[in-house]
Amino acid sequence: MAGLTTDWALAWVRGSAAVVGEHRAELSALDREIGDGDHGENLDRGFKAVLAKLDAAPPSTPGGVLKLVATTLISTVGGASGPLLGTAYLKAAGAVGDATELDSAAVVALLTAARDGVVLRGKAAPGDKTMIDAWTPAVDAAAAAAEAGEEPAAVLAAAADAAEQGAVATEPLVAHKGRASYLGERAIGHRDPGAQSSALQLRAAAEAAA
Amino acid sequence: MAAVGIVFVSHSARIAEGLVELAAQMAPSVALEAAGGTDEGGIGTSYEKVASAIGRADHGGGVVVIGDLGSAIMTAETAAEMLDPAPEGGVVVLDVPLVEGGVAAAVTAEGGGDLDAVVAAARSAAGGGASAEPEPESSGPATRTVVLADPEGLHARPAAELVKLAGRFRSSVRVNGTDARSLLGILALGLRTGDSARIEAAGPDARNALDAVAGLLGSTSG
Numbered sequence: 001m002a003g004l005t006t007d008w009a010l011a012w013v014r015g016s017a018a019v020v021g022e023h024r025a026e027l028s029a030l031d032r033e034i035g036d037g038d039h040g041e042n043l044d045r046g047f048k049a050v051l052a053k054l055d056a057a058p059p060s061t062p063g064g065v066l067k068l069v070a071t072t073l074i075s076t077v078g079g080a081s082g083p084l085l086g087t088a089y090l091k092a093a094g095a096v097g098d099a100t101e102l103d104s105a106a107v108v109a110l111l112t113a114a115r116d117g118v119v120l121r122g123k124a125a126p127g128d129k130t131m132i133d134a135w136t137p138a139v140d141a142a143a144a145a146a147e148a149g150e151e152p153a154a155v156l157a158a159a160a161d162a163a164e165q166g167a168v169a170t171e172p173l174v175a176h177k178g179r180a181s182y183l184g185e186r187a188i189g190h191r192d193p194g195a196q197s198s199a200l201q202l203r204a205a206a207e208a209a210a
Numbered sequence: 211m212a213a214v215g216i217v218f219v220s221h222s223a224r225i226a227e228g229l230v231e232l233a234a235q236m237a238p239s240v241a242l243e244a245a246g247g248t249d250e251g252g253i254g255t256s257y258e259k260v261a262s263a264i265g266r267a268d269h270g271g272g273v274v275v276i277g278d279l280g281s282a283i284m285t286a287e288t289a290a291e292m293l294d295p296a297p298e299g300g301v302v303v304l305d306v307p308l309v310e311g312g313v314a315a316a317v318t319a320e321g322g323g324d325l326d327a328v329v330a331a332a333r334s335a336a337g338g339g340a341s342a343e344p345e346p347e348s349s350g351p352a353t354r355t356v357v358l359a360d361p362e363g364l365h366a367r368p369a370a371e372l373v374k375l376a377g378r379f380r381s382s383v384r385v386n387g388t389d390a391r392s393l394l395g396i397l398a399l400g401l402r403t404g405d406s407a408r409i410e411a412a413g414p415d416a417r418n419a420l421d422a423v424a425g426l427l428g429s430t431s432g
Binding site for chain 1: 252
């Protein structure tokens with residue numbers, strides 16, 4: 001079985017940084033519809049800071065990479081996505097520990113811990129029109145793929161597919177958390193920016209493993 | 211007992227600083243710290259600002275953190291979990307009305323309340339403060355009616371003094387039917403100079419409480 005190494009984790013983070021940079025304006029445009037319009041800029045600033053730290057002192061384990069992402073996002077992203085994604089990466093780092101190679105079960109554990117971290121921090125439930133709506137289907141799909149004996153790369157691909165569908169599925173929802181919840185039914189028809197950026201990061205994880 | 215410190219977290223630096231200014235008027239000896247805005251001075255919350263404010267507010271008696279919108283609360287919770295070393299007295303992050311909860315927390319801390327008492331005061335502010343308890347039996351409590359002497363009326367500072375004073379007695383004290391330990395309830399009475407205030411005290415030290423409160427309200431309290 002082709003386990004995922006530190007190189008994968010580094011490629012994932014670089015991929016996330018690249019894709020967040022590319023979609024920065026689009027993410028902020030989504031956020032402008034139902035939030036405060038800074039999601040793309042905030043995340044882009046966060047991931048640029050992550051890249052600078054990775055270049056300065058690259059960690060030697062996947063868990064080390066995830067922890068660096070966590071602490072950097074928490075301290076550099078000014079909006080809610082800082083503590084939310086920061087906690088996700090922090091719990092993911094804890095789930096993989098000092099392992100140097102991650103099998104499919106470890107990938108599922110990583111994603112589950114990340115999702116649980118977002119739930120812990122934001123206290124949102126599925127269907128609240130938040131990033132949980134991307135993470136939860138991703139975790140379910142990853143678990144099913146691992147159960148079916150798929151390799152880590154295929155597990156991540158399944159997670160990314162499900163996260164993208166989950167993000168699209170936030171469009172008809174009324175928001176129950178965050179700034180968008182003040183809008184009531186006016187949030188209907190707009191995709192949740194946090195779910196969208198989470199799907200982008202999970203796609204980057206899958207592409208780094210492919 | 212070490213004092214409780216309070217941190218105000220807001221998306222706006224000016225809101226956080228304004229709250230410190232407001233609360234300091236009633237709680238001049240409490241460690242009140244502002245953590246507003248991003249590191250660049252924009253609108254948002256900064257992990258570093260929150261973490262360092264908690265550190266500055268920590269004098270061993272615990273720290274209460276009060277935030278405005280969701281991400282301020284989340285940033286504060288993250289900081290409270292990740293601080294190393296964690297404040298010895300503990301950190302409690304509260305999602306309560308920033309102004310009412312913050313002022314109630316500050317006054318309680320000024321009166322020497324411990325972390326639990328400060329948290330309870332802040333949480334009680336969420337409901338508006340005024341107690342809805344029925345008036346005690348007329349035969350039970352000691353009562354006296356005084357004319358409010360303070361030339362400025364029962365504004366924030368004398369109201370805070372009243373709350374502090376009432377908190378020193380074991381008896382329950384009510385002014386015009388409102389629990390005298392509820393700062394917001396007392397402020398909501400809107401008593402002005404020359405208004406009459408009916409004081410009721412019930413409990414083991416009711417007479418002393420009545421004398422003390424009547425003395426405060428009936429005299430010029432500065």
